[in-house]
Amino acid sequence: MTAPTTGRVWRFGDDVNTDVIHPPAFYSLDPDKVRRGLFHGYDPAIARDVRPGDVFVAGRNFGCGSSRETSIRAIKLNQVGAVVAVDFARIFFRNATNNGLPCLTPARPADLDLVEAGSRVTLDPVAATLTCADGTVVDLVPPGEFVRRIWAAGGLLNLLPGSAGG
Amino acid sequence: MSGRTISDKVIDEHTLDDDRSAQYRRVRVDAVLGHDATTALLIDDFERRGLSIWDKSKVLLTNDHFAPPATAERADISNKFLGWARGQGMPNLMLDKGICHQLLVEHELCQPGGLIVGADSHTIMAGAVGACATGMGATDILFTLATGETWMRKPASIAVRLRGELPEESGGRDVVLELLRLLGEAGAQYRSLEFHDETTTRLPQDDRFAIANMAVEIGAKFGVFAPDEVTEAYCTARDGRFLGNPVRPDADAVYERVVELDVTDLTARVAKPWSPGNVVPITELEEIPITSAFLGSCASGRLADIAAAAAEVEGKRVHPDVRFVVIPASVEVFKQALRAGYVETLTEAGAQFNHSSCGACGGIDKGVLGSADVCVSSSNRNFRGRMGHWDSRTYLASPRTVARAALRGALTPDLYRAGAALPGGTEEAS
């Protein structure tokens, strides 16, 4: 679940909120509707063109706003491999971690300027590195012990008492 | 040892692990809140894993997003949620009674000193009575429902000291919008905002709810008021006697930062599209014609808010180009507004009441905005596309400002200037 992911980069700015990531009109229990809603108002091409393994790269406070996990589901249903941001909103970070979507921050925020939209990168969540096509390596902050425990269990629910990972 | 803040103490008191230095504490919670839209997301996992709820008496559930449902799909989601909650025999399932956050603060589960989690970001509002309350996603909440526990980091605290005397035309909404202007959308990220009300007249409880509610718009994990006589009076009136365990900070508590805000000259504040942090004093706003005015949401649909709007529109008419929708935050609030005559006053002026629910706040229900709509709203978020069409525009303001703009048909820099002419030839009193 936390194997390295290789794909293209989608770039976003600061304060990208969950209503932009996944508009309320696409709230549903139907996975296909949730999947189609990803960044729908912002850029409908994203849900159309995103490929498995792609990486979202954003600025500050990614995922601020609502606690609705449909925003995480939409990212996961589109098989985005990981999100790198200067920092994350608290609830979004927890939700993503609980559901096995790696969210990482750069060791030096300015390094994210090296990561171009549309370029191919490989992100290794455990090694905490983002490797660009030209071989440049952006160091990420290694995930803490608690995050690694949830990743290793395959999600928070597997830490429930009596569960396989608990 | 240095002094502790409110959140330090509340987390210490709820810690289950022996290792108090660990980065994440295992904590027990006093109450869990859930609504139809987020709880529906966890039901399949709950049932697949054959879980049971650790203590049903500590869980408050309501349907507020789809109440009553507007589409067949949402009716199915609502029925799934209600069916599950009834099947579990939940004692605190509130059907069509209002917005979950308002129902929580109307309930004795919400006490000073408590640690509360909820499947919605505005759970933080319970901090207005001195609880450490925070929103989480469905997966975290499912874990807590099954165990009564969760993990938390002890957040650093930012103290907000409110001083001076709030002008009559301003309220809690203007205070919190000013804090958003000062701190920005991420200004309290991962922090506990600890509010100290040192104003001369003390902020009424409803103003405190508005402030604590929008603490999450500043990124905060908790938005907690240091409990005082206003808190005790509110809880005592609600519960018949005071049941709380008020937690106050030590005199030498360590804060990452102290924000001093003298509210004496605080004028109306407005957040422009598309960020709650995009705040200006109304006097610096250009004239913005509006098509829609919304008074409601968990941020500001309480009795004091409706009273302020009713006082503004009494004997006047809503501008003919404006649709003015009012949604009381709960059925209890609605009944109080009925008894006080506010519903009649607002209806006579041309406002329309919808059933207590989230309504258009999350772009969910009646009052959703079209592409050309411009709305002035007492809700908490004006994110792009949140209230409807991607091109619609929402300005956040206080209930009083919403009402004045509804009469004027516009947000104008002179909305609070004495003698400014209103439609129908009436003159403002103040």
Ligand code: SF4
């Ligand atoms: S009123 Fe708005 S902010 Fe409050 S719970 Fe409902 S959708 Fe969320």
